[in-house]
Amino acid sequence: MSIIPTIKRFEAESYLSEIETVVVDQSDGGVCLEQTVFYAESGGQPGDSGSLLFEDGLCLPVADTRYIPGRLRILHVVTPPPGMVLTGRRVVARIDWPRRYRLMRMHTCLHLLCSAIDAPVTGCAIFPEYGRLDFDLEDTIDRAELTGRLNQLVARDEPIVIECAQDAAVPLVRTVDAAPPPASAEGLRVVRIGAIDRQPCGGTHVRSTAEVGPITVTNVQKKGRRHRRIKLVLDDAMPPA
The missing domain is CATH 2.40.30.130 (Elongation Factor Tu (Ef-tu); domain 3)
Known part of the structure; x- marks a missing residue:
């Protein structure tokens, strides 16, 4: 059966x-x-x-x-x-809606981070408390400057929509050794954030960048010659000092 x-x-x-x-x-x-x-x-x-x-x-x-x-x-x-x-x-x-909504905000935030760094993504982790992306990158990253750029993207209040794209219209997949993008009979599931980002993704997201809210890049780690790990939090999830 x-x-x-x-x-x-x-x-x-x-x-x-x-x-x-x-x-x-x-x-x-x-x-x-x-x-x-x-x-x-x-x-x-x-x-x-x-x-x-x-x-x-x-x-x-x-x-x-x-x-x-x-x-x-x-x-x-x-x-x-x-x-x-x-x-x-x-x-x-x-x-558990409060937990899911925080994950939606964080996942959307990592798409913004992905768009702000011109390098392949080599790893990803999303939690209610924080998120991180690993990049194949040699350059030094200024944490405060990156925080400012990301918050500017959030403040643009860009709409986030789900599209279906056929193979000929597949956008750039930035993740190294990525699993096959989510697909159906209609095509690939693509998440588009205004004019900021467009890529295959099966995750859950908020409706606009403004819903992400203020964020802070808390750490930029050098894990190797070409490995930078960037960790960030939603400001309302920051631990007490």
Whole structure:
């Protein structure tokens, strides 16, 4: 029997925080849903957390969200009571929205950083508390100057839209040894930030650069002759002095 892929509502509706759906499969690791708002870990962005609320009042925390090998289905990591059958049951899937929104802001911010540095990206990590990109770069980077440039891009309030591009229109992929860009029957999923940046991406993003808010480049590390690691935070996430 062929496996029906999970419908990924987060790809087109990143601001959707909950939906009603059905459990289609269950394993020791968790459950698969017919459709989901939970982003599965990929592209440097961690999987969503949240909860599954069943009609009888059962509430199961979702600790993580991951792709099952083959990437057709998404596993929601939960621990149901022993012996409980969840397959076939209706459920409200609800993400931890404050955490997701911070990840959306941070992911968008890293696109801005990518556009500001003219060098290939060799690594990426996105967390609610901070984000970082690694660049194949020899040049010295002035942390304060880069912070200023990024905040200027944020202040432009550029719109962020999701496009589908056919192969002939594929924009530059800046990541070295990148995984294949996200694609569907319509084409590649491309994130365009006004006139600032345009590249394939499967992650979740805010609607405009202004939503990112003020940011600070906290560290520029020299990890090797041609390896610069740039770490930044959203200012409302900065730790106390």
